Amino acid sequence: MFEQIQAPKADPILSLISEYKNDPRTTKIDLGIGVYRNADGITPIMQAVARAEQQLMTTETTKAYQGLIGDERFNTAIQTLLLGGTSAMARASTLQTPGASGALRNLADLLAFARPKATVWISNPSYINHRPIMQRAGLAVQEYPYLNMVTKAVDETAMLDQVAQLGPDDVLLLHGCCHNPSGADLSLDAWQRIGELAQQNGFLPFVDIAYQGLGDGLDADAHGLRLLADAVPELMISTSCSKNFGLYRERTGAAILVGNDLGQAQNGRAKMCELARGSYSMPPSHGAAIVSTILADDELNSLWRAELDSMNLRINGLRSALVDSFRTASQGESYDYFGRHKGMFSLTGLSDAKIARLKAEYGIYIVGGGRVNIAGLKLNQVETLVAAVVAVDVDVAVDVAVNV
Ligand SMILES: Cc1ncc(COP(=O)(O)O)c(C=O)c1O
Structure with a gap:
């Protein structure tokens, strides 16, 4: 062979x-x-990471399996970091994943299970791995206009014209902040408009946010995402601790589902666990333990x-x-x-x-x-x-x- x-x-x-x-x-x-x-x-x-690791050296008592959902303290802390203060917190469920890449793939697998005919719309240009991850899960991929190469800013008119055409079989993949590769981010007005269009036309927004805190700060970088989360009935989010915690090789990230209600989001997470069982099974624990240690400790935080x-x-x-x-x-x-x-x-x-x-x-x-x-x-x-x-x-x- x-x-x-x-x-x-x-x-x-x-x-x-x-x-x-x-x-x-x-x-x-x-x-x-x-x-x-x-x-x-x-x-x-990062110093906070090194200090959390020292703590873990003395407090960790086992390397036994952690389970499919990962570290629940991490899941709650990451969900709060992104969605804190929104109504979506009460109808969201989070799964620890091997980086945002793992989250993107888990969410793509969930889409392929629940909406196999879905087309995932990615920005032109987009993160180099968006297309292959979606396609390897069996999903169709199309591009929406994004960057005006003359002004190097987002062409929001062209983008929103395309987004207005999307319907229930479409998934709109957005960058939460610090767009990779362009650096050009959406205005808050555009986030608001996307929320309205999703409500009217029924497409599913999917936000990949891999750089929270590296643009204008932790809250400002999540502002657009939070507007959207408050506005839409359903939302998928992939997030990463690679950059903002410097945990690249520890493969630390999360997939978040915001559902019509908490039960639906939890069912979605349970399905993602089953799907993950068929590939990597359980997420690695060390990076998530570092993050949850930092976020639970005022001084380290x-x-x-x-x-x-x-x-x-x-x-x-x-x-x-x-x-x-x-x-x-x-x-x-x-x-x-x-x-x-x-x-x-x-x-x-x-x-x-x-x-x-x-x-x-x-x-x-x-x-x-x-x-x-x-x-x-x-x-x-x-x-x-x-x-x-x-x-x-x-x-x-x-x-x-x-x-x-
Ligand atoms: C937009 C975007 N999404 C996801 C990822 C993957 O991040 P991770 O290292 O957490 O898998 C990256 C990494 O560069 C990225 O730029």
Whole structure:
């Protein structure tokens, strides 16, 4: 059998990482990676996490199975972090999952079970794994217009025109905040309108929120989601602790169902447990134990929030520095979008030819499609980056050369 299997093409992000590693230039800049980096260029273990781990070392008494729903303290705490203060809290049920990726897949499996003919609508562009996860669960996928590549903002008119056409067989997958890859988020008016349209036309909203706290803060980043949760009868949510707790490799996330009533949401969760039993079975415990320890302890909770705020501050400081530097270097405002975007990413729209030139001539590594990770940057690299981008961007001959 194995002789029939060909190795798939290497993931372009992974190849970029190894090219970057092997590049001897000391001035090289890595904007391709999808994780937060601090001012020293490392992805640190948060202090609140390290302290929670120390506590767990002394209090944990068993490694016996935890069960399909995971850690209920974690489930309640994560649900509150996202939906606290909404009426949806009383009709929501949460399942611990292996990261948001696990949640996306569990929810997709539930959709495939309950609404096998559903079409999942994803934004254009969207997180690279949205389409394959939905399709591997057997669901049809279509795209709705999202980013205006000229303004680098959400084209809400085009998006809402499409959303207004959706009906009961459709699922609308939204990014809760810090859109990946574009950095362009929906306005609160748009969230409100989506809620009205879902009520009128019966499509199911599905919010993937992987960066709560990395845009404008924990509550502000959940604002749109909360408006929606209050407005619609049913809602699916996938969430991640990879970025805001820095728990990437601990695979910590959750799938939340908001139902017409609590019983329906719990039935949905029970079905997801059954479906999970047919794949990974039970979620890993360590990351969720860390998160529930932090969120239950006032001191650790405050420490975590302060650390998250400082990550946020660093990203937003870099964004401001980029805007200032681009204004000076380009004598214009066409790069101001860096200041309007939220979270770690911005989609620059740089062509493949320009990305190749940035890598070859300047040692600047950007993934195909032009997504940059602002958190990959150090403050003292801003001017170098800006000068290089402006130099290749004005040179339209680069694109022409590749297109012929
Ligand atoms: C929008 C979005 N959803 C989900 C995920 C998956 O996150 P996790 O690491 O928790 O599986 C990511 C990770 O980059 C993401 O950007």
